[in-house]
Amino acid sequence: MALKCAVELGIPTAIHNLGGTASVEDLVTSLSLPQTKLPFLRRVMRLLVTSGVFASDSSGDKETYRLNPLSWLLVEGVDHEDHTNQKCFVLGTVSRHYVEAALSLADWFKKDLVPPIPSPFEELHGVPLLDEKTPLLDSELHNIVVEGVAAHDNLAIGTIMRECHDLFRGLESLTDCCGGDGTTARAIVKAHPHIKCTVLDLPEVIKTAPDDGTVNYVAGDMFKSVPPSQAVLLKLVLHHWSDDDCVKILEQCRKAIPSREEGGKVIIIEIVLGPSLGPVMFEAQLLMDMLMMVNTRGRQRDENDWREIFMKAGFSDYKIVKKVGARGVIEVYP
Numbered sequence: 293m294a295l296k297c298a299v300e301l302g303i304p305t306a307i308h309n310l311g312g313t314a315s316v317e318d319l320v321t322s323l324s325l326p327q328t329k330l331p332f333l334r335r336v337m338r339l340l341v342t343s344g345v346f347a348s349d350s351s352g353d354k355e356t357y358r359l360n361p362l363s364w365l366l367v368e369g370v371d372h373e374d375h376t377n378q379k380c381f382v383l384g385t386v387s388r389h390y391v392e393a394a395l396s397l398a399d400w401f402k403k404d405l406v407p408p409i410p411s412p413f414e415e416l417h418g419v420p421l422l423d424e425k426t427p428l429l430d431s432e433l434h435n436i437v438v439e440g441v442a443a444h445d446n447l448a449i450g451t452i453m454r455e456c457h458d459l460f461r462g463l464e465s466l467t468d469c470c471g472g473d474g475t476t477a478r479a480i481v482k483a484h485p486h487i488k489c490t491v492l493d494l495p496e497v498i499k500t501a502p503d504d505g506t507v508n509y510v511a512g513d514m515f516k517s518v519p520p521s522q523a524v525l526l527k528l529v530l531h532h533w534s535d536d537d538c539v540k541i542l543e544q545c546r547k548a549i550p551s552r553e554e555g556g557k558v559i560i561i562e563i564v565l566g567p568s569l570g571p572v573m574f575e576a577q578l579l580m581d582m583l584m585m586v587n588t589r590g591r592q593r594d595e596n597d598w599r600e601i602f603m604k605a606g607f608s609d610y611k612i613v614k615k616v617g618a619r620g621v622i623e624v625y626p
């Protein structure tokens with residue numbers, strides 16, 4: 293809630309505009325807050341420094357606050373390859389609808405619901421999240437969630453392109469399945485101009501995608517068919533879906549690619565749950581799993597969960613080629 297407060301007040305952007313460092317007095321003045329709130333803001337900032345959202349420096353009895361890599365992602369208006377503003381992701385996560393769904397978890401556990409089991413969000417609010425019906429619940433929430441998920445999913449594309457250059461080497465064509473407005477596909481084509489890239493998404497998404505001619509857009513349903521390519525990319529898609537649905541999606545992807553000998557593969561970018569990256573990263577992965585449990589029918593998966601799904605969908609082998617932060621890059625072979 294302190295983070296929500298800081299984001300809503302625009303504290304990260306204010307610190308950035310003040311030259312990257314600010315005292316609580318500077319913040320109160322630049323945000324036009326009443327002077328009487330100064331000691332209260334100091335307490336909020338103290339908590340956010342301790343939780344790693346901001347950095348601080350003390351000299352004598354004067355304390356100043358600085359952005360760190362985390363709060364830099366909350367600054368608005370930054371034009372940088374590795375920056376996508378996470379404000380909407382924070383505001384969605386702490387929205388009344390998410391929080392009420394999370395608070396209803398024990399009641400949800402006690403109900404003997406008929407499969408496919410609706411998420412606590414869907415059970416409480418009557419509509420699924422990220423669905424065409426979600427705006428009927430609250431159109432402002434829906435817009436924040438759509439923008440927040442896009443910001444979250446687009447984060448670190450630059451890092452992935454740098455760290456996983458070989459992933460796309462030698463590929464002639466690629467379908468980005470559920471590629472949204474084509475941001476990822478355009479980044480891939482920019483780094484590998486010879487790849488013919490197709491973006492598959494629902495008609496209502498493709499309708500508004502920016503068509504600059506660099507990628508080809510196809511409106512469709514991945515449960516019915518996926519446009520054929522040498523490789524299919526599924527980036528942060530499967531964690532929204534149940535195991536049964538993941539198998540169905542992957543079966544369509546398998547039909548869309550040639551044999552392994554001809555370079556056919558599915559590239560999956562998702563969390564691979566596990567403690568190997570240390571307790572902080574593991575906790576972040578598990579919190580993302582709770583986010584999925586409360587709000588979607590999907591989940592985060594460990595390597596065994598992934599293997600089981602790949603084999604059920606008829607694939608013969610897979611390789612975890614890289615870990616990029618909390619996410620893993622997996623190649624799956626027909």
Ligand SMILES: C[S@@+](CC[C@H](N)C(=O)[O-])C[C@H]1O[C@@H](n2cnc3c(N)ncnc32)[C@H](O)[C@@H]1O
Pocket residue numbers: 441442445446469470471472473476492493494497512513514515526527528529532
């Ligand atoms: C979480 S986003 C995917 C993120 C994207 N891959 C990225 O990395 O930025 C989910 C996307 O799946 C699309 N989608 C949902 N159901 C679909 C379906 N049946 N067929 C095709 N696209 C679908 C949504 O419209 C949305 O753009």
